[in-house]
Amino acid sequence: MKTRTVKARTVKARTVKALRTRGGLSVRVDVRGTAAGLLLAALALVMGVVLIGTGDFPLAPADVLRTLTGNGTPAQDFIVNDLRLPRVLVGLLVGVALGLAGAVFQSISRNPLGSPDVIGFGYGSAAGALIVIVFLKGSTYAVAAGAVGGGLLTGLAVYLLAWRRGIHGYRLVLVGIGAAAMLTAVNGYLLTEADLVDAARAVVWITGSLNGRDWAQVWPLMGACAVLVPLVLGQGRALRTLEMGDDSAYALGVRVERTRLLLTLAAVLLTAAATAAAGPIAFVALTAPQLARRLTRSPGPNLLPAACMGGALLITADWTSQRVFGADQLPVGVLTGVLGGGYLLWLLVTERRAGRI
16 A cells, blocks of 8 residues: 655744734734834834934934933024924835835735836826926926825726736736836936936936925824724734735625725825835835845734834835935935845746746
8 A cells, every 4th residue: 555755844833913902893903013013103203303313413312312302402402393303204104105005015915026116106207206396397286186186096096007807916006007118208207308306306306205304294204104004904904814815805794996996096196295205215114024024924914013124124224325425425315226126036937936926
């Protein structure tokens, strides 16, 4: 009689606990994911304090904290609250928005390449802003409105072109890559049509930078995040179900197309708001969800860890660019583009070896 040997695999299960209230409400909590999110949030805040103290007039972290609580000198109060704090808040909010948007798109497309950087939404926001800069000579608020409008139009166009009895992940990515290529050409043409002053302004903006950010950029971005971040986090369970496939999601009672459209719209708005505040910061939306997933070691969208990872990544990258090159010499978008491009190449090689592309 023939015998067959079966190799056994031991799979480490996630540590998930259920919290129950007296009213009967039960909430499942991923302990490792929650701990990773809190750790990343603490890291982002610590790096924010360090970044506030970095510059031509350095401040110790203790002095920064004392000034933030209203006990600093007049000079420290001006440097911290008027000059540096808005920059750090914009960096944190932009990182959170991009990290969360990237997690949503990667979950909807079920593809690690499904990121606003790859599928063209960032380029659409950039095109809208460039049209305002080059042809309308618009103000800062007009440029921000143009970025939001360009992102929304691009998102709508990509969604409609990718639609065929539903949205398939690879079709969404491929249509988005085509849209990104076309919009890159459009943006290049817009730069050639601009005069010298507008071209210089457009190049600085399109590179992606936190230089010169003030409270005028903080409040609109904070308002957008206050509405959109809880909305996306509230759809986390439905998004996790969507990753199992449309049929399984339908069977579990999820309104698939409605949920997908709502989350896509929220993610496009997050990307557009972040781009309007700081320009198209490259590859944060691509790398933050992937790094968060590797840190939590859990399936699913990992929305909160991805958002915190995005904030920590962008603040750390801005601190690195200031320490190495000076506050105004290297925009943070250049550094994230270089590092993110290397990560994208590594991801493509990994996906090819796994036979997925």
